[in-house]
Amino acid sequence: MDTVGLGKKKKKGTEMPPPPGMPLPPMPPPPGMPLPVNPPAPAQPIQPAPLPIPAPIPAPIPVPTEANPITEQPPNPQVMPIPTAPVQETPAPAPSDEETGYSGLYAKKSGKPLKQVYGHIDRISHGEIGSLLDRYSDRFGHELDRDIIVMRKEEREEKAAEIRDSPTVQLLNQEEEEEPLHDGDTLVELHSQLGIIESELRRLKPEYQAAKSEGDREVLRELKPMLQELMSERKLLKGIISGEIDISELNPDDSNDEDEYEGEYEETHEEDVDSDDIFLSFVEIVDNLLGSNLPEDAINEFTESDGFEIYKEVGSSPESASEELRSEFFRVVDSLLGGMPEEAVEEFVQSPDFDIYRTIGGMYN
DSSP: OOOSTTSOOOOSTTOOOOOOOOOOOOOOOOTTSOOOOOOOOOOOOOOOOOOOOOOOOOOOOOOOOOOOOOOOOOSSOOOOOOOOOOOOOOOOOOOOHHHHHHHHHTSOOOOOOHHHHHHHHHHHHTTOOOOHHHHHHHHHOHHHHIIIIIIHHHHHHHHHHHHHHSOOOOOTTSOOOOOOSSOHHHHHHHHHHHHHHHHHHHHHHHHHHHHHHHTOHHHHHHHHHHHHHHHHHHHHHHHHHHTSSOGGGSSOOSSTTHHHHHHHHHHHHHHHOOHHHHHHHHHHHHHHHHHHHSOHHHHHHHHTSTHHHHHHHHHHOGGGOOHHHHHHHHHHHHHHHTTSOHHHHHHHHTSTHHHHHHHHHHHHO
């Protein structure tokens, strides 16, 4: 019997599979394809927070002993019991600064109601911010308004009342304040009289200057008293208006002050009335007459004559013209103004400017 073929066969079903290993990585993509995105790592399980460790109970405080050098102990020492320290209760941990800081973030910052805040926002959006008091009220509250408006106003009123009700102390050497001496009507009348006197002085001064330059003593004796009287009245009126002279002295005797007014007149006359000033006024008067009363044909004829060059030379600079040029200028102008209409001539003769014209005629004719 052949025992070779009857041998015991191996059982295939009893073989164990190979142990599982790590999964193989995926195959790379073909060329030209994008690389695959790595899958996210699996989330780790959240571990529970550790419980707070209770504070350890402090050990009993040992009794301090002095460090003495080792010496020989006496025989039979008496052992004393060691006192035990009382157990102290552990205080609760105080809140940390960090917890206090975080709690302060949620604290209410203002006692202002939200309705007032929203109302102010609406006013800003519509351009109705309000007055300065409203802005102070919104920012600082009504107490500051009361302090600024009410209390300070009361302080100012109290100070004003104190100053107003305080007695007036007047020093003996202090001059009393002068009350207005004249009413409105009196001042108007005084100024009116002063204007009339000054107009009369302006009319007589050219005649006086002409008589003085010609040496006419008879005219000087006639005009001098008139000018002295006018000068004295002018000085008196000015003193009454300024308050330096009483109004009762409006009609004083002029005999005592005649010499004083005469000297004053001579000094003022030399300053105010001068031949150059009279000639300048004369040139201005002539220009006005030629421009308004002379016919157009006469003006055109005059511009083409020889006298126009003299007129132009003197009229451009009358203050620097010589006496000879002034005489020629007067002769040219006098003959030219003779061609004015009869009405214009009569009007000019009756005006105050004719006195200046007559004075210049006596000086340069």
